[in-house]
Amino acid sequence: MPAKATSAANPETLRLLIAGKWHESESQDLHAVFNPADGRTIARVPFSTKEEASQAVGAADDAFGSWSSMPITDRIQFLFRMKEVLEKHAQELATLNTENHGKTLEESRGDVRRTIENVESAISIAYTLAKGTSLDQISPGIDEVMVKEPLGVFAIVCPFNFPIMIPFWFLPYALVLGDTVVVKPSEITPVPMQRVAELIQKEVGFPPGVINLVHGGSEVVESLIGLSETKGVTFVGSTAVARRVYKLAGENGKRAIVNGGAKNCIVVMPDADVDQSVPSIVSSFFGNTGQRCLAGANLVVVGAGGGQLLDKFSKASSALKVGNGLSSDTQMGPLVTNSAKERVLAYVQKGIEEGGKLMVDGRDVRVNEFPNGFYLGSTILDDITPAMSVAQHEVFGPLASVLRVETLDQALEIVNTSTNYGNMASIFTSSGRSAREFRRRANAGNIGINIGVAAPSAFFPFGGMKDSFFGVAHPQVDTVDFFTDRKVTLSRW
Numbered sequence: 001m002p003a004k005a006t007s008a009a010n011p012e013t014l015r016l017l018i019a020g021k022w023h024e025s026e027s028q029d030l031h032a033v034f035n036p037a038d039g040r041t042i043a044r045v046p047f048s049t050k051e052e053a054s055q056a057v058g059a060a061d062d063a064f065g066s067w068s069s070m071p072i073t074d075r076i077q078f079l080f081r082m083k084e085v086l087e088k089h090a091q092e093l094a095t096l097n098t099e100n101h102g103k104t105l106e107e108s109r110g111d112v113r114r115t116i117e118n119v120e121s122a123i124s125i126a127y128t129l130a131k132g133t134s135l136d137q138i139s140p141g142i143d144e145v146m147v148k149e150p151l152g153v154f155a156i157v158c159p160f161n162f163p164i165m166i167p168f169w170f171l172p173y174a175l176v177l178g179d180t181v182v183v184k185p186s187e188i189t190p191v192p193m194q195r196v197a198e199l200i201q202k203e204v205g206f207p208p209g210v211i212n213l214v215h216g217g218s219e220v221v222e223s224l225i226g227l228s229e230t231k232g233v234t235f236v237g238s239t240a241v242a243r244r245v246y247k248l249a250g251e252n253g254k255r256a257i258v259n260g261g262a263k264n265c266i267v268v269m270p271d272a273d274v275d276q277s278v279p280s281i282v283s284s285f286f287g288n289t290g291q292r293c294l295a296g297a298n299l300v301v302v303g304a305g306g307g308q309l310l311d312k313f314s315k316a317s318s319a320l321k322v323g324n325g326l327s328s329d330t331q332m333g334p335l336v337t338n339s340a341k342e343r344v345l346a347y348v349q350k351g352i353e354e355g356g357k358l359m360v361d362g363r364d365v366r367v368n369e370f371p372n373g374f375y376l377g378s379t380i381l382d383d384i385t386p387a388m389s390v391a392q393h394e395v396f397g398p399l400a401s402v403l404r405v406e407t408l409d410q411a412l413e414i415v416n417t418s419t420n421y422g423n424m425a426s427i428f429t430s431s432g433r434s435a436r437e438f439r440r441r442a443n444a445g446n447i448g449i450n451i452g453v454a455a456p457s458a459f460f461p462f463g464g465m466k467d468s469f470f471g472v473a474h475p476q477v478d479t480v481d482f483f484t485d486r487k488v489t490l491s492r493w
Contacts, residue, residue: 067178072178153181263393286400318378
């Protein structure tokens with residue numbers, strides 16, 4: 001049986017899942033995994049060796065032949081059982097998610113629900129989108145048929161901020177379409193996905209080698225991509241690392257879906273309904289403690305009448321209850337690590353040095369019950385200009401930068417040119433004309449209209465433009481084309 005990773009008194013070392021069996025890693029390179037709410041070590045994660053990465057890929061490759069040959073109607077049954085298991089253990093998984101990441105339990109429940117929705121979407125795809133296309137008699141006596149065939153082994157490299165949900169942007173689609181996978185959880189938050197793998201292995205019973213799991217950092221990722229049996233890689237993380245992954249995939253002739261960072265603008269027009277807009281805007285900037293690629297980062301206020309909006313935004317943000325995400329009254333949890341906290345603090349200080357003015361200062365927030373937790377309160381800097389560091393760089397924390405402009409054209413200029421990112425952009429307005437103009441002109445993959453977090457449902461692609469995305473097919477429903485290749489057969493009889 002795999003190690004139980006959440007023992008507080010004696011943190012266990014996480015194991016590897018290879019060919020249907022759990023193994024102790026041979027690696028001596030162990031890293032602490034923290035509960036950010038109290039700073040204690042809850043597990044130790046080994047950075048797998050190159051040999052272990054090769055063994056996992058080899059096991060997936062060995063399993064591919066029989067798995068891909070299995071009728072798709074049979075593969076679907078595994079996903080039905082997977083959905084049942086995730087539903088059954090949803091509360092346990094949400095709790096583990098919060099304990100390792102720090103987000104509120106409500107947010108973790110939402111993550112698990114989106115995870116399950118992607119399993120449902122993959123089942124739907126198997127019944128509909130994955131079917132072949134045929135044309136009889138395209139020419140006298142000639143028929144033409146196109147089928148989509150699975151490719152082989154795929155590496156799924158996971159981010160820290162959504163330890164369960166984002167792997168399931170890819171995993172169920174790959175499996176139901178006939179591919180096999182090696183999952184590499186984030187080394188910062190590996191515990192939730194480890195538990196998912198335990199449950200799937202025990203209660204779903206995929207054939208050995210169909211799902212494998214290894215741990216580690218960049219060297220493990222490079223090993224997975226470099227192996228000849230690996231057909232492609234999916235990655236979600238910072239743009240700096242995304243570029244390296246995409247380049248390495250290209251050099252090795254591998255398919256790649258690579259999502260990078262973000263610096264999202266929330267534009268508020270003078271005609272926006274302030275009372276309806278503020279709760280959504282607060283959630284955008286400070287939900288998940290600002291640690292998501294759809295978080296608001298720059299609040300672009302259009303026109304001279306933004307005083308009421310900013311006053312209510314400031315009051316609502318400063319009133320957020322910061323604490324342990326497992327507490328029912330907590331509205332914002334800690335940062336995922338102490339280094340993440342220090343990074344945000346450095347950006348706040350830089351913003352002040354560059355001329356920003358503090359509207360809300362969350363730097364001195366303390367949670368008395370958990371003095372060692374990695375806590376920051378919501379922080380708002382006013383008088384920010386597009387040239388400042390806090391307006392250009394991804395902070396990935398509870399910091400909102402307020403920029404003021406006179407027109408929608410000026411706001412769109414900031415959206416489109418102030419950074420190289422293009423993940424999300426949102427507008428709050430009562431004008432259909434403004435909303436339509438914004439939708440058409442904003443260079444971002446996910447657009448919100450009176451929506452603070454424009455998160456696509458599982459049966460839509462997760463968009464991204466510019467330095468927020470590298471590749472062709474996008475996560476979620478688009479992966480039907482990523483995990484298969486088209487074969488066209490012309491026949492004359």
